[in-house]
Amino acid sequence: MMFKRIHRGDDGYTDVIGGRVTKDSPIIEFIGELDELISFIGLVKAYLKSSGGKDYEHIVAMLAEIQQRLMHIASYVATLGRKSSPISKDVLNSIDRTIEDLSSKISIPRGFIIPGSSIYSSLFHVVRAICRRVERKSVRLLRENIIDNNTYVYINRLSDLFYLLALYLDKINDVTEDVLLL
Numbered sequence: 001m002m003f004k005r006i007h008r009g010d011d012g013y014t015d016v017i018g019g020r021v022t023k024d025s026p027i028i029e030f031i032g033e034l035d036e037l038i039s040f041i042g043l044v045k046a047y048l049k050s051s052g053g054k055d056y057e058h059i060v061a062m063l064a065e066i067q068q069r070l071m072h073i074a075s076y077v078a079t080l081g082r083k084s085s086p087i088s089k090d091v092l093n094s095i096d097r098t099i100e101d102l103s104s105k106i107s108i109p110r111g112f113i114i115p116g117s118s119i120y121s122s123l124f125h126v127v128r129a130i131c132r133r134v135e136r137k138s139v140r141l142l143r144e145n146i147i148d149n150n151t152y153v154y155i156n157r158l159s160d161l162f163y164l165l166a167l168y169l170d171k172i173n174d175v176t177e178d179v180l181l182l
Contacts, residue, residue: 016078026140027077033134034074038067040130044123051120059165062098066158073151080146087150095157102164106171113163114178117170121177124166131159 013020014028021027045063048056072086115125135155141147170177 016080017075017083019080021080026137026144027080027146030077030134030137030141031074033130033137034070034077037127037130037134038070038074040127041067041070044127047119047123059169069154073147073154076151077141077147085148085151087148087154089150092150092153092157095154095161099157099161099164102161102168106164106167108167109177109179111179111181113166114180115166117177118173118175120169120173121166121175124162124169128159128162128166131155131162135159 012023014023016027016031041063045060045067048060048063069086069091076083076086113125115122135152138147138152138155142149142152167177169175
């Protein structure tokens with residue numbers, strides 16, 4: 001069997017759906033950050049599924065849906081803004097409802113959470129931090145009209161959701177967060 005060589009990036013460029021771009025372009029950086037976020041969400045999903053503890057099926061399903069949306073966002077960005085956004089107002093309303101629901105089930109401590117109270121919450125704090133980095137990368141794409149406002153808002157809401165999931169998992173597992181009061 002003959003191996004077909006697919007090395008097209010040796011010149012510092014790579015292919016996206018909208019054409020070829022430099023490997024250090026904001027588009028490729030954003031897609032790479034999304035890939036890291038999607039992968040780490042997968043690690044959290046796998047950990048929750050294998051934990052043998054509380055029933056986390058609804059959280060695992062939510063994370064799977066988020067991964068799929070993020071993959072659609074990566075595809076959307078790879079078209080250089082030529083494809084319509086995968087994030088509708090309905091999607092934003094849905095994530096807002098989820099955030100409101102989680103907020104009603106926990107008390108948000110005053111001060112800064114110091115990650116490390118549990119593996120569950122620590123994993124979500126890492127996901128939140130990666131998501132914040134994706135959000136920072138997305139600002140430039142928003143300014144350059146490569147992504148739309150709904151996509152940017154969705155990514156912003158995700159980091160809020162991951163923060164709340166960290167607190168929620170500690171609550172249902174009777175773990176007290178470490179809080180720094182300033």
